[in-house]
Amino acid sequence: MTGTAERLHMAGIVKRFPGTVALDGVELSVRPGEVHCLLGENGAGKSTLMKILAGSYQPEEGTILLDGQPFRPATPHAGLAAGIAVIYQELDLLPDLTVAQNLLLGRAPHLGPFVRHGRRARLAREALDRVGATFPVTARVRDLPIAAQQLTAIAKALTADARVIVMDEPSATLGESELTAVFEVIRSLTAEGRSVIFISHRMDEVMEIGDRATVLRDGRTAGVFDLASTGPDEIVAAMIGEAGELVSATDRAAPGGEPLLSVERVHVPGLLDVRGIEVRPGEVVGLAGLGGAGRTTLLRALFGDLKAQVVARLDGRPLKVAGPAAAVRAGLALVPESRKEQGLMLGLSVSRNAAISALGRPPWVLPGRLGRRLTSPALADLGVKAAGPGQLVGQLSGGNQQKVVLAKWITRGGIRVLLLDEPTRGLDVGAKADLYRQVRHLADQGVAVLLASSELNELTANADRIQVLYEGRNVARFDPRVSPESVIAHTVITGAAP
Amino acid sequence: MTASLGSTVASTGQERGARARRGADLIVKSNLLLVFLALCVVATLLAPQFLTGRNIANLLQQSSLTGIVAIGMTMVVLTAGIDLSVGSVAAFGGMTVALLMGSGVPVLPAILLSMVAGAAFGAIMGGMSAYLSLPSFMTTLAGLTAVRGLTYLLTDGKPAESGGPEGFQLLGGGFIGYVPIVGIIFVAITVLAALVLRGTTFGEYVYAVGSNKEAARLSGLPVRGVITTVFAVSGALAALAGVLLTSRLTVGQPTAFNGLELDAIAAVVLGGTNLFGGRGGVFGTFVAVLLLSVLRNLCNLLGLGSFFQMVVTGLILLVALVLNMLIERRGARA
Numbered sequence: 001m002t003g004t005a006e007r008l009h010m011a012g013i014v015k016r017f018p019g020t021v022a023l024d025g026v027e028l029s030v031r032p033g034e035v036h037c038l039l040g041e042n043g044a045g046k047s048t049l050m051k052i053l054a055g056s057y058q059p060e061e062g063t064i065l066l067d068g069q070p071f072r073p074a075t076p077h078a079g080l081a082a083g084i085a086v087i088y089q090e091l092d093l094l095p096d097l098t099v100a101q102n103l104l105l106g107r108a109p110h111l112g113p114f115v116r117h118g119r120r121a122r123l124a125r126e127a128l129d130r131v132g133a134t135f136p137v138t139a140r141v142r143d144l145p146i147a148a149q150q151l152t153a154i155a156k157a158l159t160a161d162a163r164v165i166v167m168d169e170p171s172a173t174l175g176e177s178e179l180t181a182v183f184e185v186i187r188s189l190t191a192e193g194r195s196v197i198f199i200s201h202r203m204d205e206v207m208e209i210g211d212r213a214t215v216l217r218d219g220r221t222a223g224v225f226d227l228a229s230t231g232p233d234e235i236v237a238a239m240i241g242e243a244g245e246l247v248s249a250t251d252r253a254a255p256g257g258e259p260l261l262s263v264e265r266v267h268v269p270g271l272l273d274v275r276g277i278e279v280r281p282g283e284v285v286g287l288a289g290l291g292g293a294g295r296t297t298l299l300r301a302l303f304g305d306l307k308a309q310v311v312a313r314l315d316g317r318p319l320k321v322a323g324p325a326a327a328v329r330a331g332l333a334l335v336p337e338s339r340k341e342q343g344l345m346l347g348l349s350v351s352r353n354a355a356i357s358a359l360g361r362p363p364w365v366l367p368g369r370l371g372r373r374l375t376s377p378a379l380a381d382l383g384v385k386a387a388g389p390g391q392l393v394g395q396l397s398g399g400n401q402q403k404v405v406l407a408k409w410i411t412r413g414g415i416r417v418l419l420l421d422e423p424t425r426g427l428d429v430g431a432k433a434d435l436y437r438q439v440r441h442l443a444d445q446g447v448a449v450l451l452a453s454s455e456l457n458e459l460t461a462n463a464d465r466i467q468v469l470y471e472g473r474n475v476a477r478f479d480p481r482v483s484p485e486s487v488i489a490h491t492v493i494t495g496a497a498p
Numbered sequence: 499m500t501a502s503l504g505s506t507v508a509s510t511g512q513e514r515g516a517r518a519r520r521g522a523d524l525i526v527k528s529n530l531l532l533v534f535l536a537l538c539v540v541a542t543l544l545a546p547q548f549l550t551g552r553n554i555a556n557l558l559q560q561s562s563l564t565g566i567v568a569i570g571m572t573m574v575v576l577t578a579g580i581d582l583s584v585g586s587v588a589a590f591g592g593m594t595v596a597l598l599m600g601s602g603v604p605v606l607p608a609i610l611l612s613m614v615a616g617a618a619f620g621a622i623m624g625g626m627s628a629y630l631s632l633p634s635f636m637t638t639l640a641g642l643t644a645v646r647g648l649t650y651l652l653t654d655g656k657p658a659e660s661g662g663p664e665g666f667q668l669l670g671g672g673f674i675g676y677v678p679i680v681g682i683i684f685v686a687i688t689v690l691a692a693l694v695l696r697g698t699t700f701g702e703y704v705y706a707v708g709s710n711k712e713a714a715r716l717s718g719l720p721v722r723g724v725i726t727t728v729f730a731v732s733g734a735l736a737a738l739a740g741v742l743l744t745s746r747l748t749v750g751q752p753t754a755f756n757g758l759e760l761d762a763i764a765a766v767v768l769g770g771t772n773l774f775g776g777r778g779g780v781f782g783t784f785v786a787v788l789l790l791s792v793l794r795n796l797c798n799l800l801g802l803g804s805f806f807q808m809v810v811t812g813l814i815l816l817v818a819l820v821l822n823m824l825i826e827r828r829g830a831r832a
Contacts, residue, residue, distance in 0.1 A: 305716065328718025342716050345709035347776050356706050357717045359699040365704040408717060 006065070008053075010163055013062035018422045020046040023059070024219040030164065035196045037188060037206045037227070040100055040216035041239055041489070043396060046199055049216070050166050053197075055079030056084045085157035091149055093156070095142040100124035103156050127155040131185045142180065146345055147178030165189060166197045169291075169460055183209050199374040201290045203232040217241050232494075239490040240330070257281060260448040261319075261417050263302070264311040272297045272308070272472045279417065279448035284439065286463030286480075287452040288492050293469040295452035299419045303327045303334045303448075314416060328357060331416030333401070333409035335423050343405040346394030350386050351375045353393045354407040378410040379403075382438055397430025406438055418442060419459045420451045421485055424458060438464045456492060460485050472497035529821065530770060530782060534789045541792060545799035546704070551676040553795070558681035563588075563739040563790035565684045565784065567758060568765040569691050570732030572783045574624075575766050576695070577708045577728050578775025580636035583623060583641035584736040585758035590649045591616045591737025595786025596660035596750030597652060605666045607826040609741050611675045613734045619645055619765070619801020621726050628725035638729075642759070649752045680742050687735065691780045704728060708775025765790060765813070 004450055015023040023045045026463040029429045030036040042047050051057040053064070055073030064071045066082060073079035079086075079117060089449050093102050097483050100120050101108070109119040109434050124137040129463060133151045141149055150199035169181055200206055207227060215222045215238040223238040259278035266274045272294040287295045301308035304321035305344055312319040314330060321327045324334070344353055355371030363370070379389065382403040386396055393404055402423060409415050420439065424432040440462070443449050459466050460480040468476045468491045476497035478488050487498050541548040567584045574581045591612040598608035623641045627634040652658070660666070672679045695701035703724045706714045715721045736758075744750045771778025771787035790811060797807040 045801070303716075324716050325718045325720055334716055336716055341710075342712050345706050345713055345776065347709045348705060352702065356702065356719065358716070359702055360718070360720075364699045365697055367699050368696070371702075412718075 001324070004131060004385070005031060007034070007067060010049070010053065010062075011063050013047075013049065013052060014060045015052060015057060016060055023052075025221075026062075026216065026219065027221045027224075029196045029224075030197060031212075032195055033190045033193045034211045035190055035198055035209050035258075037210035037233065038197055038199045038216065039201075039206065039213055039239055040222075044216040044239070046166070046216055047220045050086060050168065050197070050199070051167065053164075054080065054084055065144050076169040080160055083161060083163035084166070085160055085162035085164070087150075087153045087157050087168065087170065088129055089168045089170075091153045093141045093149060093153060096140065098138050098140055099128070099135070099144070099152050100137040102152060103137070103159060105156075107159075123159075127159050129281050130158055130188075131155045132181065132188070145178075147181060150178070151185065152183060154182070157207075157426065158189075162194060164195045164197065166199070168199045169201065170198075179205070179487075186244040199487050200494065203236065207232055209337050215239050235488070236490055236493055240486045247378070248491055256418070258316070260315055260446075261450075264313070265309070266298055266301045266312070267309040268297055268301060268306065268472075273398035274469070274474045275299055275448075277467055277474060281446040281448055282442050282443050283465070284451055284463045286459035286466040287450060287469060288456055288459050288466050289454075289469035289489065290492060291454065292471075294472040295454075295469055296421055297472075299334065299421050299450065299452055300424070302417075303332055303419060305334075328412070331414055332419065333412070333415045334419045335405050335409075335415070335421060337421040337425070339398070339401050339405055339411045340394075344393050344401060347392065349390045350379065350384065350393050350396070350404055350442075351389035353404050354379060357408050357412040372451065375407060375411045378407040382410070397431070399427045401435065402427065402431075402435055403438070408436075410442070415442070415447055418449045420449065420453075422453055423451070424455065432458065456485060456489055460488065468492055468497075501590070528820075529825075530768070530785050530789065531791065533793070534785050537789060537792055537796070541796045541799070544797060546801055548796065553799075555673060555676045555678055555681075557779050557788075557791055557795045558684075559678040560795075561787050562680040562684035563676065563742055564621060564758065564761050564765065564791075565787040566680075566687055566733075566739045566742075567736050568762040568769075568783050568787050569684075569687050569780050570735035571730075571759075571762040571780065572766050572769070572771055572780050573691065573695070573704060574634070574727040574732045575708075575763075575771050575773060576704050576775055576778060578711070578773075579624070579627065579725060579729065580638065580734045580763065580773075581620070581623070581729060581736075582635065582638040582759045583619065583645055584732060584739075584762055585755040586642050586645035587616045587619050587733050587736040588740035588743070588755040588758055589753070590619070590645050590652075590740065591752055593649050593652050593658055593742040593752055594737075595656040595741045596662075599660050599662040601667070604807020605662055606738075607808040608662075609738075612741050613737045616737025616740075616781055617734035620729040620731070620736075623733075625722075625726040627729070628722035634725075649765040653750075655752055657752065660744050660748055660750060662745070662748075666745050667748055670742040670747075680746075683738075683742070688780050688784045695779060700724070700727070705776055708772075708777075711778070733826060749757030761790070764815055768815060770822060 006029050010028040012028065013023050013026040026045060026049055028049065038046050048057060052059050055076045055078050058074070071082060073082060073084065086165055094105070103124045104120055108122065109116045121137050128137060131154050133148065133155065135144060141152060144152070182350050189196055198209060210227045213225045213227055213235060215225070215235060217239060222241060225235055256394045257280055260281045261279040263277040264275065264414050265273060274294065277285065284427065287298065289295050297306070301310055302312065304323045304327045310319065310321065319330060319333070321330060340346060351371045354366065354375035358374050359367050360372070375389065382409065384400050384403045393401060396404065409418065418439070423435055428433065439449060439451070451459065460498045463480060466480055466488060467474045468478065468488065475495055476491045491497055547553055567588060571581055571584060594615055595608050595612040598611055599605065619641060623637040624634065626632055626637045668679060670680055674682070695704060703719055706719060707721050707724050711721055741754065743754055765786040766783050767773060768790065769778065769782030771782060793810060793814065794807050797810065
């Protein structure tokens with residue numbers, strides 16, 4: 001690797017967030033005309049690194065050279081101006097505008113106050129042709145299939161004459177044939193000498209499109225590989241690392257007895273087809289899988305929050321759940337994926353949030369006083385740190401907010417099955433450990449726990465058994481006391497049972 | 499930092515934030531009350547006849563019907579909905595009570611039937627909004643037109659003689675001393691609504707749904723039922739307002755209450771209830787109704803025409819909104 005031949009060189013990048021170091025001296029170098037894959041497990045630091053490159057985040061330490069010139073974008077606008085185009089997973093297109101309007105948003109050719117429609121259409125057409133798209137520029141983005149939207153986003157990125165194009169998991173939303181089209185575009189881009197940074201979880205894609213790959217692990221560069229001479233196993237091994245430090249929490253006896261929750265089949269056409277998951281009282285069953293593997297869908301289906309065919313038994317009796325209210329009555333409790341949007345009423349107080357599910361029975365009056373009395377044991381047990389029960393829940397830290405969601409279910413009482421969806425997202429290490437202690441405490445009281453997480457080490461440390469979901473199916477089952485984390489991780493990434 | 503809820507020790511930063519917010523809330527609430535009192539003082543100084551028993555009685559008489567409707571509207575707005583149909587439903591209630599009594603139905607059943615009809619209209623519009631995920635703005639806009647049309651169809655647009663007993667006329671037009679009976683009803687409904695909102699599980703659900711519908715749903719709350727119910731309450735109260743007007747006029751007027759929804763919404767907003775739901779209450783609405791009414795009364799006493807009144811009312815609303823926004827921003831920073 002000669003320095004002058006590099007399009008992009010990032011060295012010693014350090015980025016800290018309160019309570020955690022996201023990047024700890026990352027190196028990344030990309031050559032002109034190269035498809036460079038950026039790999040790593042969830043939380044390895046890929047997104048953070050790309051946000052630094054794009055100018056969304058400022059690193060604490062490190063240098064960036066773009067075509068040999070020092071480069072430190074202070075804003076996404078500066079990044080774009082320097083030729084860094086990022087295509088995010090959630091495409092930043094305006095769905096109700098046409099393709100042409102989107103492509104030249106804010107830069108439409110005009111004559112005085114009038115938009116020159118013909119010229120705009122021509123410019124847009126040229127941009128679409130460059131990515132080989134054949135749909136009309138007058139189409140509304142909302143009406144286009146997702147692949148066409150993706151192509152529009154790519155075309156938009158190209159109108160800014162990008163030197164480096166970052167594609168963040170484009171395949172997550174694309175089908176096979178659509179992906180082929182995107183790959184065509186990528187090849188033609190690199191043929192023009194542009195560099196593409198390609199982020200993906202899928203090894204087969206990486207092997208097909210990539211020239212080289214940089215693997216990130218725990219905020220460090222774990223290796224750089226020439227994909228022509230490296231096998232996927234070697235790369236997966238680098239992503240997983242030494243699966244040594246298994247946290248010792250798993251040396252308890254596996255709970256025995258009849259399963260409390262026994263899921264025969266959960267089927268959502270086209271999305272999910274899971275069979276045969278059982279959870280005994282006191283047991284924590286982990287759901288592992290990549291983003292989009294179906295963990296959230298499974299939990300929502302069980303909770304009656306989306307249309308699904310659910311064949312399941314709770315305590316031997318058929319579980320029929322018409323909606324969340326019925327699920328709660330049946331003894332199910334959900335800690336949803338997004339605590340701010342789905343878990344909490346941020347504008348209401350701590351005690352009102354924690355009490356809300358417990359009020360659905362007599363005496364029906366004085367909810368304030370009742371709520372304070374009902375919730376104070378749970379809030380105290382969980383160690384919720386707040387100025388008082390009257391503090392607005394929106395002012396608490398993430399960990400304390402999540403505890404309030406738990407307190408809501410504990411206060412209600414009668415939980416048989418606890419469904420946790422990414423409960424530790426955005427929490428610092430101490431808050432995570434604290435939360436898992438509380439979950440374990442609930443399990444010890446006989447609650448059956450289904451725990452979905454993208455943090456495999458959290459699952460191996462806290463679950464009694466782990467089910468791996470891959471593209472909507474549960475493909476393997478592991479006992480974390482027996483199976484090393486690396487083996488489970490391999491299945492999570494490839495979908496192949498060992 | 500380690501003060502848990504079990505203890506009384508508090509982390510100072512968070513407490514200060516909470517206290518500032520409480521302070522801000524208090525300012526918003528008492529602000530309105532202060533403005534109201536100041537306005538009363540100004541009115542007394544400018545127009546000596548303002549603070550006479552007769553004038554105050556009139557004032558209460560005039561504002562009570564809008565007030566009753568605004569209380570129902572407050573509950574709807576607290577769930578982040580809006581009810582544009584209240585004017586039409588009120589007219590319908592006023593007509594049905596007149597027609598029912600005209601055809602020999604006793605007073606009490608006639609009133610109850612009218613209110614049930616209003617509640618049914620509300621439940622249909624609210625239910626469609628809740629169960630079909632339609633914006634209540636649209637379902638009640640449709641209701642505004644359709645129910646008004648129905649009201650005209652009842653008598654082909656002609657007024658209906660109520661012909662009820664004298665006791666019925668007292669309900670809408672009677673006084674106990676200087677106090678109008680409709681005023682007593684308005685106050686009673688306000689107190690009742692406040693008790694329901696602050697003192698019952700249902701009230702708690704109203705705030706929860708308005709604060710975050712998704713979280714309320716995933717907490718197992720009967721979100722759709724709550725939304726349907728508040729619209730039914732709003733419809734019933736609108737019909738009651740219609741009944742009271744018919745009682746006072748002794749005829750049902752199909753054209754009555756045009757534009758009532760805007761007066762009610764204005765009072766709700768001026769009263770500090772957040773249009774996006776979850777925050778506010780009926781006491782703010784109560785004070786706001788009186789404030790708007792005093793303003794109108796003052797303009798009347800000063801001989802300023804209704805055109806002028808409209809301008810002043812609009813300006814007052816704008817000032818109140820800006821004030822609320824400023825205080826809210828301050829609270830968000832704290």
